[in-house]
Amino acid sequence: MFLDKYDVIVVGAGHAGCEAAAAAANLGSKTLLVTMSLQNIAQMSCNPAMGGIAKGQIVREIDALGGYSGIVSDKTAIQFKMLNKSKGPAMWSPRVQSDRMRFSEEWRLMLEQTPNLDFYQEMAAGIIAEDGKVVGIKTALGLSIYAKTIVLTNGTFLNGLIHIGDKQFGGGRAGESASYGITEDLVQLGFQSGRMKTGTPPRVDGRSLDYSKMRVEPGDENPSKFSYSNITKPLAVQRDCHMTYTSPLVHDLLREGFERSPMFNGRIKSLGPRYCPSIEDKINRFADKDRHQLFVEPEGWNTCEVYVNGFSTSLPEDVQFKALRSVEGFENVKFFRAGYAIEYDYFPPTQLKHTLETKLISGLYFAGQINGTTGYEEAASQGLMAGINAALKAQERDEFTLKRDEAYIGVLIDDLITKGTEEPYRMFTSRAEYRTLLRQDNADYRLTPMSHKIGLASDDRLRRMEEKFDKADKMVTFFKETSVSIAEANPILEAKESSTITQGDKMFKIFSRPQIEMEDMMRFEKVVEYTQENNLDTEMLEQAEIQVKYSGYIEKERTNAEKLHRLENIKIPDNFNYDALKSLSYEAREKLKKIRPVTISQASRISGVSPSDISVLLVFMGR
Structure with missing residues (x-):
């Protein structure tokens, strides 16, 4: 094995590494996944959940592109x-x-069934580069393994340092050692590095909790699912989560430990995620709040281990325990393990191209928390894109990138490489200016054809997507062409407290009213007959409803996106001399030289580059 030369080596088997390895192997590249522990592939280091606000859209995009996370x-x-x-x-x-x-088990089983993919358990301890090009990795045992391209997905392991109160020790995750050597090699090669931190709550014994004192948080009555494929099904049975609250007493008990908190006594100097603050952060920043929500989340079907979402902390374990025992329903709580904070090395992502290849070393790609992001979904999406591009480069094929109006993944990567990040980056719907186009329901429509074109999404995936949208389009046409009488429409309109009609009208016009939903339209016999005759499923009906109700908004956003494309089409040469443009502001010149944007559009999104600076660039380029 060690004599083999690979097309792609992926270092790290977290969410980014697993998606990178799967994508590269599925594109036909001979791929090696190197990890310190094969038992912890795709470990959910923090909360046992996937998706959420904007993150759920990312998981659906990964699935539409042929990734495995969904x-x-x-x-x-x-x-x-x-x-x-x-x-x-x-x-x-x-x-x-x-x-x-x-x-974790399902990820491992899927990867083991993926052709072209080998595994090796050992610490990657360095990078081998020659003449500005990556050629392999060094392991802690002194082996050299060679490849055309390398994807680094090191998570929180690079020089990882765990903090619990006034104690600290090396580690990449609870119970696992940190990784050493790669940061030092990259810095020697000329990369700039920094430190970030993140935290996690205590895990507790569900048998010691009194759920009768908490609010039940059930799943959806009619659950959906992530994957567009037909190999998964919605849940038939679900487990409840629960919710409880902190109190002024809990806050007072936690404050007693602040002077022993590494975050407050200055021992941790790196920045943590603003949008996932620790409990001590929340008490400090929101001093006017006398309580905070805690979501009590089971870690699986059969385990009694429970995740206390909202109680992330690095306070001493005795303080954590005493405070948590004062939370309603937690009076007799038993700990599985204490919460902790972890500091780790990252590399500011302005050092990357849109493909996630580094600007400094050809063939070297970064994905996940090494780029300063937080979250499984953000990591997985970067891993997928880095794995795709590493494989395409190894095969000497054209690169694959996504624009801001094509995917949340495009927004994420563009934000990272254009603006950089000084605190862990998390995706939100508000970060996407074209979010009406980037919905979770149409990720397959946006991305499956692109993925199919490069050979990742299957023929079956493409066929299913085309059938879904073809049937939805035809149903919209049916609504536009089919009329309803006063007698048919008014009882439905009255029931929804919508103004009645005085003459027959097209179904499209009735359906366009904000009060009317597909459920109401299904009260028309013609709609039921059409649905049954054409074998329309829930996703097709949902798609038709969105097209009827939001067509105006969607069209407006599409027009705005087309304006953006005009600037995207104006390329800036690699070796462009910004110093020659004396009319550029000093700040713009420095930022443009550092980030080296590929297009005028990307240049316009760099912090510190003003509209007048863009005008100077456009004039110089003859536009």
Whole structure:
């Protein structure tokens, strides 16, 4: 094996590494996945859940592109919820509660069944590069393994340091050692590195909790699923989650330990995720709040281990325990393990291209927390894109990238490489200016044809997508062409407190009213007959409804996206001399030289580059 030369080596088997390895192997590249522990493949290091606001859209995009995260999430889910259903479809976000042990097992089984993929358990301890090009990796045992391209997905392991109160020790995750050597090699090659931190709550024994004092949080009555494929099914049975609250007493008990908290006494200097703050952060930043929500989430179907979502902390374990015992329902709680914070090395992502290849070393790709992101979904999507591009480069094929109006993944990568990040980056719907186009329901329509073209999405995936949207389009035409009488329409309109009609009208016009839903339209016999005759499923009906109700918004956003494309089409040469443009502001010149944008559109999104700077560039380029 060690004499083999690979097309792609993926270092790290977290969410980014697993997607990278699967994508590269499925594109026909001879791939090696190197990890310190084959038992912990795709470990859910923090909460046992996939999806959520904007993150659910990313999982559906990964699935539409031919990645595995959606399928694994469906197969190992214990609860499904579609969040934000009270808002428009651009905000709907799927989320599953997962069985942590089954999730990791299912990922491993899927990877082992993937052709072209080898595994090796050892620490990768260095990078081998020659003449500005990566050629392999060094292992802790002194082996050299060679490849055309390398994808680094090191998570929180690079020089990882775990903090619990005034104690600290090396580690990449609880119970696992940190990884050493790669940061030092990359810095020597000229890369800039930094430190970030993240935290996790205590895990507790569910048998010691009093659920009767908590609010039940059930899954959806009619659950959906992540994957567009037909190899997974919605859950027939679900497990409940629960919710309880902290209190002023809990806050006072936690404050007693602040001076022993590494975050407050200055021992941790790196920045943590603003949008997933620790409990001590929340008490400090929101001093006016006398309580905070705690979601009590089971870790699987059969285990009694429970994740206390909302109680992330690095306080001393005795303080954690005392405070948690004062939470309603937790009076007799027993700990499985304490919460902790972890510091680790990352590399500012402005050092990357849109393909996630580094600008400095050809053939070297970064994905996941090494780029300063937080979250399984963000990591998995980067892994997928890095794995695709590493394989395409090894095969001397054209690169594959996604624009901001094509996918949340496109927004994520563009934000990272254009703006960089000084705190762990998390995706939100508000980050996507074209979120009406980037809905969770149409990720297959947006991305499956692109993925099929490069050879990742299967023929069956493409056929299923085309059938779904063809049938939805035909149903919209049916609504436009079919009339209803006063007698048919008014009882339905009255029931929904919508103004009645005085003459027959087209179904499309009735359906366009905000109060009327597909459920109401199914009260028309003609609609029921049409649905049955054409064998329309729930996804097709949902798609038709969105097209009827939101066509105006979608069209407006599409027009705006086309304007963006005009600037995307104006390329900036690699060796462009910004110093020659004296009319550029000093800040713009420095930022443009550092980030080296590929297009005028990307240049316009760099912080510090003003509209007048863009005008100077456009004039110089003859536009």
